Amino acid sequence: MEENNSPKNGKSYLCISIKDNGSGILEEYKNKIFEPFFTTKSDGFGIGLSSSYDQILEMGGLMDFSSKSNEGSIFNIYLPITSQYSDAELHHHQGTKLYSGTILVVDDEEQIRLLMKQNLEEKGFNVITAENGLLAYEILENESEKISGVLTDIRMPIMRGTELYEKVIDKNPQMKFVIMTGYFDEIIDNDQYQNILKIKKPILEDDLIRICNELQQ
Incomplete structure (x- = not known):
């Protein structure tokens, strides 16, 4: 600005x-x-x-x-300064905290995990975070019933996001995933990864909320 x-x-x-x-x-x-x-x-x-x-x-x-x-x-x-909201504005403000469900955020960068957790919790989501795919897999093994979906980076140490997806879907084919990537050359084969949504970094807050809401539909 x-x-x-x-x-x-x-x-x-x-x-x-x-x-x-x-x-x-x-x-x-x-x-x-x-x-x-x-x-x-x-x-x-x-x-x-x-x-x-x-x-x-x-x-x-x-x-x-x-x-x-x-x-x-x-x-x-x-x-x-306004004395009243329009119908559209009132609907928007009333709806900002009506989201629900639990999202698992997986990223090896702490600041990204913290920012996403903050933004999602402000909108009403419950958020669990993991710093790598292996830790996320262990969380899903124990708490998959309460998790609506997984938002994961691709490039991480210990276990990549696509490997996490493959291991989880093998046992729980209904679990929904969003793959985050900052690289234009990282293309996911949609035929192979049918339940994966994709979002490109850096992620705008509105896009983050929208795609996490899609995980619950």
């Missing part, structure tokens, strides 16, 4: 400004700060600002910022 990109669509907004007196944001980082997993901290996940930005957009709001070296930064949050 460009700096000082305040709303100009004729609507009324509440503006919340947050200012600090830090060192400012470097020019080369200004176009990246709202991206998931972007961080300049060695112990950070890069989730907080990205998650806040997405939630503000979901509410129909905007966020912009200005920053000067050695003077600090100002973040402006614009939230729409």
